[in-house]
Amino acid sequence: MRKKTKKIVWVITFVLVLAAIAWAVAELTGQANAAAADAGDSSLEMEEITMEMIKEPKPKNNPPPCDWQKEKGLRKDIEANNAAYKKMIAKAKSESLSGEKTSAGTAKAIKASAADYKKLQLEYAAMWDACNCKTRSKLAHELAETRIKNADVVAGGVDEEKIAALETQQKKLNDTRHEYAEQANR
Numbered sequence: 001m002r003k004k005t006k007k008i009v010w011v012i013t014f015v016l017v018l019a020a021i022a023w024a025v026a027e028l029t030g031q032a033n034a035a036a037a038d039a040g041d042s043s044l045e046m047e048e049i050t051m052e053m054i055k056e057p058k059p060k061n062n063p064p065p066c067d068w069q070k071e072k073g074l075r076k077d078i079e080a081n082n083a084a085y086k087k088m089i090a091k092a093k094s095e096s097l098s099g100e101k102t103s104a105g106t107a108k109a110i111k112a113s114a115a116d117y118k119k120l121q122l123e124y125a126a127m128w129d130a131c132n133c134k135t136r137s138k139l140a141h142e143l144a145e146t147r148i149k150n151a152d153v154v155a156g157g158v159d160e161e162k163i164a165a166l167e168t169q170q171k172k173l174n175d176t177r178h179e180y181a182e183q184a185n186r
Contacts, residue, residue: 054140065131066127066133067130067131070127071127078117078120081116082117085117085147088110088113089154092106096157110151111151111155113151114151118145118147121140125138125144135180135183138176138179138180139176139180142172143173145169145172146166146169146170146173152165
């Protein structure tokens with residue numbers, strides 16, 4: 001009987017150790033996925049700052065012959081998409097903090113929102129191209145690509161390749177921002 005009790009104690013101990021390991025892995029995975037959502041949130045802030053840089057020139061600066069009503073409409077649509085995307089990132093982060101991966105529904109919504117954002121930014125880029133504002137157009141293109149990479153990271157959780165792709169895209173966006181700022185200050 002004593003051998004049997006000892007065996008049961010060892011089995012219970014082993015099961016408890018496995019449960020503790022499984023719990024720790026789940027906790028770490030949740031934290032890692034939350035970190036991915038944080039990376040997406042940081043990238044989103046960089047995108048917002050970049051959009052703030054693009055302003056309609058003051059009349060005294062001889063503004064380019066653009067359709068400013070179209071610009072305002074597109075900017076409004078981009079800002080509305082951005083606000084909804086922020087809520088989705090917060091939801092993904094909340095799901096990740098609960099120890100789960102971002103749900104399929106949230107991931108799908110994030111990807112769809114990013115695709116819509118890209119479409120809007122490409123329209124914005126075309127508008128800037130039409131009035132010969134090449135650096136503004138390039139900036140809109142880079143914003144579109146950055147949002148797609150951002151969505152890949154937030155919706156996909158921890159994936160080194162996706163995070164590296166986002167970092168590379170953020171560098172491109174930053175370089176384009178500097179190029180735009182230099183030209184705007186001329």
